[in-house]
């Protein structure tokens with residue numbers, strides 16, 4: 001489904017004729033995305049690369065088997081289960097008019113490549129997700145896998161972006177600007193995190209962490225998040241533990257004790273799940289305890 005120059009030209013002409021000069025191009029309608037995979041992943045600009053059936057129409061996001069695939073924006077999901085090449089696949093019709101394709105979702109019942117699962121919720125699609133359901137931005141929609149013609153190769157999400165539901169656009173620039181979520185949980189529920197990493201900066205009432213791993217409760221799910229910079233509010237009531245020379249717990253610890261590069265685990269105060277919390281936005285997470293590792 002490559003957009004040939006002639007098609008593009010016709011589309012552009014049609015736009016100019018019908019919409020007037022002030023109108024934005026179709027690509028401008030793609031909003032800032034939520035990165036469609038939670039946790040550690042890697043991808044490159046492989047859009048248009050030669051593939052067996054023509055040019056590659058998306059980017060392959062390499063991730064651990066069963067990593068959560070997240071809704072890139074709010075919209076409506078459609079399951080597609082009958083393509084031998086795509087395997088377990090999902091369409092997300094975004095509220096912006098952009099359509100996203102999620103291809104090669106999981107079809108295994110164990111951590112091995114057993115191919116014993118089918119394209120159903122709980123295996124390929126998120127638990128409890130229904131075909132035709134409305135989803136919020138960042139909501140889990142599926143699990144990364146190797147179904148279809150990705151069987152036996154490294155699990156990955158083949159992700160496509162179709163502005164205005166038309167031809168495929170290169171996802172690469174959108175992925176580069178996408179917001180990465182720190183964890184995944186139902187909005188409105190209560191969560192606590194353990195953020196493990198190194199102190200990047202500590203001043204005033206804010207601790208900046210370079211996070212390597214996020215563990216969340218309830219559930220205890222552990223996700224690697226290498227390189228994520230996360231700001232955490234450090235209230236007066238927060239404790240610092242395990243710091244040599246600080247005599248254990250200080251009733252009024254100061255952030256000055258946390259020098260750059262110090263390995264720590266930060267436990268957050270229980271809070272309500274919001275999009276800002278999921279994204280680790282400044283001011284959304286507060287520390288209850290900072291444990292310095294020897």
Ligand SMILES: [Zn+2]
Pocket residue numbers: 056058059060158159
């Ligand atoms: Zn691909």
